[in-house]
Amino acid sequence: MSQTTHARPGKKSKDEALPDPYTPGHGQAGYVVAHYDLELAIRLASNRLSGRARLRSTARDRLETVVLSLAGLRATKVQVNGAKPAKTSQRADELRITPSAPIAKGQDFHLEIRYEGNPEPVDGLWGEVGWEELSDGVLVSGQPVGAPTWFPCNDHPSQKSTFRITATADAGYRVVSNGLLVGHRRKASRETWAYEVHEPMAPYLATLVIGRYQFLELGRVRAHGSPAVSVFAAVPPALRGAALTGLRDQVRMIELFAELFGPYPFRDYTVVVTDDPLEIPLEAQTLSIVGRNHITRSWDSQRLLAHELAHQWFGNSVTARRWEDIWLHEGFACYAEWLWSEHSGQGTAAARAADAWRLLSAQKEDILVGAPGAELMFDDRVYKRGALALHAVRRAVGDDRFFRALAAFGSERRHGNATTADFTELLGRVGAGARGFRGEDLLGPWLFERALPPLPR
Numbered sequence: 541m542s543q544t545t546h547a548r549p550g551k552k553s554k555d556e557a558l559p560d561p562y563t564p565g566h567g568q569a570g571y572v573v574a575h576y577d578l579e580l581a582i583r584l585a586s587n588r589l590s591g592r593a594r595l596r597s598t599a600r601d602r603l604e605t606v607v608l609s610l611a612g613l614r615a616t617k618v619q620v621n622g623a624k625p626a627k628t629s630q631r632a633d634e635l636r637i638t639p640s641a642p643i644a645k646g647q648d649f650h651l652e653i654r655y656e657g658n659p660e661p662v663d664g665l666w667g668e669v670g671w672e673e674l675s676d677g678v679l680v681s682g683q684p685v686g687a688p689t690w691f692p693c694n695d696h697p698s699q700k701s702t703f704r705i706t707a708t709a710d711a712g713y714r715v716v717s718n719g720l721l722v723g724h725r726r727k728a729s730r731e732t733w734a735y736e737v738h739e740p741m742a743p744y745l746a747t748l749v750i751g752r753y754q755f756l757e758l759g760r761v762r763a764h765g766s767p768a769v770s771v772f773a774a775v776p777p778a779l780r781g782a783a784l785t786g787l788r789d790q791v792r793m794i795e796l797f798a799e800l801f802g803p804y805p806f807r808d809y810t811v812v813v814t815d816d817p818l819e820i821p822l823e824a825q826t827l828s829i830v831g832r833n834h835i836t837r838s839w840d841s842q843r844l845l846a847h848e849l850a851h852q853w854f855g856n857s858v859t860a861r862r863w864e865d866i867w868l869h870e871g872f873a874c875y876a877e878w879l880w881s882e883h884s885g886q887g888t889a890a891a892r893a894a895d896a897w898r899l900l901s902a903q904k905e906d907i908l909v910g911a912p913g914a915e916l917m918f919d920d921r922v923y924k925r926g927a928l929a930l931h932a933v934r935r936a937v938g939d940d941r942f943f944r945a946l947a948a949f950g951s952e953r954r955h956g957n958a959t960t961a962d963f964t965e966l967l968g969r970v971g972a973g974a975r976g977f978r979g980e981d982l983l984g985p986w987l988f989e990r991a992l993p994p995l996p997r
Contacts, residue, residue, distance in 0.1 A: 557698040557957070562863035562914040563685055565634060566609050567696025570601040571643075576743075578691050580707040582750065587673055589613065589659045593691050595651040603643040606651065609688035609695035610635040611670070613657035621650050633662070635692055653692050662689055665915050674816045677713065677751030679829055681822045684863060684917075687743035697859045698957050700740035707748060708732040714753040716774050716812050718746055718825050737825065739806060739955045742859050747824035749812045752776055756783065758811075759791035761804065769794060772810040779832055783813050786835030789842065789884070793849050796883050797876060801850075802947040805857035805954060809849070820844075823851040839886060843877040850876030853950050861957040866917045867909050867987065868958060871926015872946075878927065893931045896924040897995040910960050910987030929986035932996040936982055937971045945970040960987065 558569035577594040591613075597606075606620075611633040618628045620639045627638040635653070643649050659671035662685060669681050670689030680690055687693050706723070707715045708730050715733035718741065723734035737746075753774040761769040771791050775783040790811060798804050810827040818831030821844050828848035834841050854872035878892035900921060907916055909925045916922070934942040949958070949966055960983075967979030985993045 557862045558696055560696060560862050560864075562917060563696070565632070566685055566688075567699060568607045568694055570603050571597050571599050571606060571649075571694065572699060573597045573694050573701045575702045575704075576691070576693070576746075577704045578706065580690075580705070580748070582678065582707060582709045584678065584710050584713065584750065587658050587660075587678075588656070589671075589690065590656045591654070591691060593651075593653045593655070595653075595692075597649055597651060597694075599643045599645055599647050599649065602645050604638065606637045606639070606643070608635045608637070608651075608653070608692040609633055609685075610653075610655065610692040611662050611685075611688040612660055613655045613689075615653050615655045615692070617652075617654040619652045622652075633688055655692065659689050661686065666918060674751065674814060676815060677749070679749045679812075679814060679822070680747045681829075682744040682747055682824065683822075684744055687746055690748065691743075691746075693743040695743050697742040697744065697863065698861045700742050700859065700955070700957070702739070703737040703741060703746060704734070705737075705746070705748070706732060706734040707750075709750050712752065713750050714755075714774065716749040716751075716753065716810065716827065718827065720807060739825075739857070741825045741856070745823070745825040745856055745859075747822070747827070747829070749774070749814070749829055751814065753812070754780065756780065758784075758787055761791055761794045761798065767803070767807070769804050769806075770808040772808065773813060774810055775813040776815040776832075779813055779815070779835070782832070783811075783835050786837060786841065787811055787813075787845070790845065790849065792884075793846050793880055796880065797850060797853065800879060800943050800946060801853045801876075802950040805852060805950070809852065811845070821848045823848050823855060825856040826852070839881075842884075842886075843881070846877050846880040847873045857955055858950055858953040859957050861959050863914070863917055864911050865958070865960050866912070867922050867926035867929075868960065868963065870918075870923040871909070871930060874923040874927035875930045878931075889931065889934075893928055894995060896928060897992070900924055900928075900992055905990045905992055908988055908990065910983075925986060925992070928996065929983055932982055932986060932993070933967065933971075933979070935996040936977050937967075941970055 558567045573595050575596040579592045581590045625637050626640045629636045661668035661670040670686030705717045711729045711731050717735040719735045719737035722736050725732050754777050756773045758771040773783050806826045812829045817833040822829040850873040855869035860868050878889040881887045882889045909922050964979045971977045
């Protein structure tokens, strides 16, 4: 087997995930946020947002300044532990808060930030991400740096927290957000919706979708050690029939992935179908957002539904510690597409792998999938070659060891973060006994060499 010429990253601590060269200026290692409590008021006609964010945090270092990401919105009032700070400033997408006295290492502290403005997406290497107006409503696409377009945050996937999100919008519109719906009230021409996220969530996975939605229950899942999971769809009334047809396999997909990856990691799952067509579906913790163009029975629509669902295990529960390891999200979710294809009789994983390999073999070999760089982190080759890396492992160790490895990865890193080195180390444990198997030697050429390895057979 050829040797890589690229230095493969070793295991890094949570502190060493920051600063992240893929998203410079986002995330501060000196503190962690344990909980976000967001209270939002949205005026849809004028696209006006007023918010109050309360952050319960702990200093990991001595802090003279606390830095948050906040893009396109103006902080109007800031308090640290109930007192006015010595100084507050905003520049570019940063909110810098200087407390009246430094915060000691290990000290808990509370931030309260009131803010307002007309939210809009931020434009960067990956196009526009963040707060987006629809023809009749709003959605948030958070990955990778869209969260600061609607709340101040320590914006990095290694910084996971619990959330409470309360949002008030125009009556007749439904607000959909992450986690469990814990409150709803109507007063005059306004309606308020409250959600709680009890499992730690990276800021980019938080979302808000507002529209004229009707809730449908697609079914309940009781399988393979999972607690009962309710599966919902939020759809415009006119799309009810199309959604019930297009989404009819969502429960079966959860049952399959729970069997292969371990218990579903959250308490419910919702697919939001927007009245607008969308270029691509969007992932968020406990829900997916798809356009009306994604609820057909075609393979392309169904694979995308499977892909976004698989992110609940790999991406949302197990989240990359740094963006460099994005293949742990996208390669795994792409392979889940092939597993659903195999299970549903639409082509074996081996056939899907062969198709992907032929496609990649005709493209440039100028990417390191395990360290693609910021510009290429969402390149299709990260998805397909990452999936092929997993297929190579499956071929090398056999189905039993392979699926035990995926389930162990999901269990050991549940609601936490992981690196490629973490997955490789786990493969070494689970794959022990498979003749001649070494996880690093097998994964290395797929992830850290530019030349495309031979198709796994």
